[in-house]
Amino acid sequence: MSRAQIFASPYEAVRVVKDGDTVLVGGFGFAGMPFDLIDALIRHGAGDLTIVSNNAGNGDVGLAALLKAGQVRKVLCSFPRQVDSYVFDDLYRRGEIELEVVPQGNLAERMRAAGAGIGAFYCPTGVGTPLAEGKETRTIDGRDYVLEYPIKGDVALISAHTADTTGNLVYRKTARNFGPVMATAATTTVVQVSSIVDAGQIDPEVVVTPSIYVDRVVQVEPRHYTVRGAR
């Protein structure tokens, strides 16, 4: 993997996405959602996408806007149904989008496995539930586990707080969420950040995502939303 490149615009940065790609999209609700990269992807127009993200969009912005644009064939997520997930709800009820519900910890660990070169792993989550139906199980030291496979992305679109010019990343508060795991699990990782600093300006002891996982960085004006009707 070559060194990270800094892009002048989100549009240039997301042009790597192709029709039919699996795209890992960071964020938990709105915290950590890469709004500018998603808007650029809408403008870019790649379609037939499989999206992997914790939720299936909130309100009319970010991931919800991408769904509304008709570019998504399937969503893998842990928690689609929320008070303001009306864009997804409508598409799902009309049969215009596929849904695969994955327990949140499995979603994270399956991407971690992809990034770490793990072929599959036995996990206790979901044993005896509908989400484990048809999956291989094994009893290890008296406890039951389900075999889970990695989730690999063609592209990851994530948001971080600061990058240095080599692509090292630090995040801010709970906006970190899936970013570090998704960065490892995609062929091409595209990151939007609030600021880019010179190499050496981030203390190496506090780097969260080392630059080896980062391919494209673009600086944007931070935009923030809070989920309406959050509970």
Add this chain to the structure above:
Amino acid sequence: MPLNPDQLAARVARDIEPGSFVNLGIGQPTKVADHLPAEIGVVLHTENGMLGMGPAAVGDEVDPELTNAGKVPVTELPGAAYFHHADSFAMMRGGHLDVCVLGAFQVSASGDLANWDTGAPGSIPAVGGAMDLAIGAKRVYVMMTLFARNGSPKLVPACTYPLTGVGCVSRVYTDHAVFEIAPDGVRVLESFGTSVEELRARLEVPLAVDVR
């Protein structure tokens, strides 16, 4: 008198040991935090990547990049730590959390939990972190009303809704009584204005009595 939701939250909080690491599920369980005095040093975990979560943020404290699992803006306490999602769920699965408190549609007499999907036509299933929490925390406490709106019991011989976890619930805190799910069956630990005879009459689950 049956407990109101706030009293029930206070009752759950009383059973949380000082110094515990605790995850409170979204919805009603979040209220338990209001009854955990700072001096007992309970550390709250939120699965979106934080230990040391403080109360809900108000006014200028609101930071869109600092929310709880229900996406509500919250605050951080001194000693807080942030981490990514794979680490957050490793804390659950790895058995590092002492207690989680979850809501439920149904709990079975053997501690099976159903709290993610009613399976109703047109419903959109959403599991979030419930399955990981259910099998991960050392003690899983359920907090719920004992009866559904139509009067049917939610503590049942076997769950009819899709399961979240098998044999994972330790205790069930309800508005009418507190139940321990023990290897030999369900015990009533405490009841609130409802006699054990009344509970036996309304539930199809055999009840032993261990009122403390």
